[in-house]
Amino acid sequence: MPFLLVLALVVPFVAQAEGALPVPDNAKPAMRGVLEKLGYAGPYAVELRRLYESQAYQPLWSHDGSATPQAQVMVDALVRAGERGLIAADYDGPNLKDSLTRLSSGQPSAGESWAAFDVTLSRASMRFGNHLHRGRIDVADLTKLGISIQANRPLDLPRVVSELSKSADPLRELDRLEPATGVYGALKAALAHYRALAQAAPPAPVKLAKSLHAGESSESVPNLRTLLQLNGYLDPNALPAADANLYDDGLADAVRRFQARFGLEPDGIVGGQTLKQINMTPAERLNQIRLGLERLRWLPEQRDSAYLIVNVPSFRLYGYDAGVPDLAKPDISMNVIVGEAIDTHNTPVFHADMESIAFRPYWNVPYSIAHKELLPLIEKSYSYLAKNDMEIVADDGISVGLDASQGNIDAVDHGQFRLRQRPGPKNALGPIKFVFPNMNSVYLHGTPKQYLFQRARRDFSHGCIRLADPAGLAEFVLKNENGWNRSRIESAMQGDKSFSVRLSRNVPVYIFYTTALADAQGQVLFYPDVYGQDAGLLQLLGKEGG
DSSP states (O other): OOTHHHHHHSOOOOOOOSSOOOOOTTHHHHHHHHHHHHTTTSTTHHHHHHHHHHTTTOOSSEETTEEOHHHHHHHHHHHTGGGGTSOGGGGTHHHHHHHHHHHHTTSOOOHHHHHHHHHHHHHHHHHHHHHHHHOSSOHHHHHHTTEEOOOOOOOOHHHHHHHHHHOSOHHHHHHHHSOOSHHHHHHHHHHHHHHHHHHSOOOOOOOOSSOBOTTOBOTTHHHHHHHHHHTTSSOTTOOOOSSTTBOOHHHHHHHHHHHHHTTSOOSOOBOHHHHHHHTOOHHHHHHHHHHHHHHHTTSOSOBSSOEEEEETTTTEEEEESSBOOOTTSOSEEEEEEEEOSSTTOOOOEEEEEEEEEEESOOEEOOHHHIIIIIHHHHHHOTTHHHHTTEEEEOTTSOEEETOOOHHHHHHHHTTSSEEEEOSSTTOTTTTEEEEOOOTTOOOEEOOSOGGGGGSSSOEEESSSEEESOHHHHHHHHHTTSTTOOHHHHHHHHTSSSOEEEEEEEEEEEEEEOOSEEEOTTOOEEEOOOTTOHHHHHHHHHOSSOO
16 A cells, blocks of 8 residues: 555544644544554554554654654655665655645644654655665565575564654664665765766767777767766866877776776777766666665675675675675685576576585586587587596496497487586586585586686676685685695695585575675776666666655
C-alpha cells in the first residue's frame, strides 16, 4: 500500500481552526484507527503495530499540536533521499513535507490527521532505514537478474524508528545505518558532485571516424580537451597547442591518466572503449554511483573471520582478516581474470563458502568445453592429448589414457567418458584450486597464462576466476591452519601428487559486481560495464529521482 494512501484512509480533516490545535485526548483511539485501516498485509504493518504498542499508541512525531524537531529533520531527510543515492518519492517525502506544512500552519489538526501523519512518517522511516542498511532492491528481484546474494540481517525496525524519533541527531542515526567504509563514503561524496554536474547541460561529445593517435588532428580535439578538464584529468589553465585541433602529447598524457582510472589500456589512443567512457555524461556517471552505493549495501556489514570479495568489472580480488568490507583497504588484493563477456561465459554474481584448497589439481574438463572446443581439436590431431597432458577417463573413474579412438571420442561426446588434464605446468587450473561448492561450478584457481594479467581488461575465462598470485591467496587463507606457511605451500605446489586441505573454518567468498568504486585516497574509479548489468539494475532501482 503506498504511503500516501494512509492519509486517505482516515476521516477528512475537521474544519479549519485558528492556529495549530493540541492533540486531543482521543489520540490513542485515533492511532489505533489508523493502524486498523492498515490491516496486516501492507508493508511494515506488523512492525508498525509493534512500534505503537510499545509506545502505548501515543504519537512519536508530534507533541501538543506541533511537530517535534525530529519530525522536521526526518521529513527533510526523506525529501533529500537523493543525497544518499535513493529516491525521495519512494518514501513519500514531498507529500509528507506538504502535510507537515499544512498541519503546522494552523490548518486542520484533529487527532486522526496527526495520527495519520505519524504512522505515515514512521512507515516511511522504516522503509528508508531498511533501504539504507540492506539495499533497495529485493533479493527476489535480484535473482531475476542472475544475482544470488544473501541479504544483510534485518534491522529491528520498531527500535530504529523509536530511536530516530527521540534522537538529538537523527541524521547521525541514519548515517550509522549505512555501510561504514571509505569506499561508500567516497562514493556518497562524489554523488553530490555529479548531481550538481548533471543539472547543467551536458558538454559536447567527442566524435571520431577512427581512432585518434598523438600527433594527429581532429575537429573534436577541443571537445576532448574540455571533457578532460571537466573531469579533472587536465589542468583547466593548460593552453592548447597553436593548432587547437592537434592531439598533442599533453592531451595524450591526460588520456592515459583517464584510461588508467577507468580500467582501460593506458595507451593514449582514443579508440572505441576510451571514446565511450569519455563521452559518458555526468547523469550517466551519477547513475553508476547510485548503483555502486546500492551494491555496497548488499555486502556483509561485519565478519569475525577471513573472507574474500571479487569485483568483476575491476578484475580484482580483495581479502580481509575480519571486519567491514572496505574495498579501498583490503588485507590482501590481486588482479584476477573473469569470464568472457560472450557466449554465456559470464562469471555469475553470488556468495558461497570456501571449504578446501586443492594442490596440483586435476582439471576435469566441463562437458560444454569438451564438446564445443576440445573434441574437434582432438579429432584433427590424435597427439593433442599428449601435447596438453590430457587423458580420457571412463565412467568408472579409471583413465583410458591417450587412446583417442573414435569410440572413446564418441563416449566423451555423449557424456559417458570425460576429458581430464593432469597436474603440471600445462594444467589450466595452475598449481592451486580454491573450492567453494556452488551451483555455478565456479572456483578460484591459478593459470599458466600469466601474460594475460598484463592486460587492463581481463575477461578471458569460461566463468571461473584465475588468480595472479594463487600462492599468496593460499598463504592468506591457510595462515591460521596449523603448519601451513609459505614454504610448505610452495613445496605442495611443486610436489608430485595431488591432494586437498580441508579448512578448519570456511571462508566466505563474495563474487561482486560494481562499476563504481573508490581508491584509498577517496578518488572515484569507474569501470566498464563488461556484462551490461547496470541497465537491468538501474531499471529496478528507478532511472529518475534524487
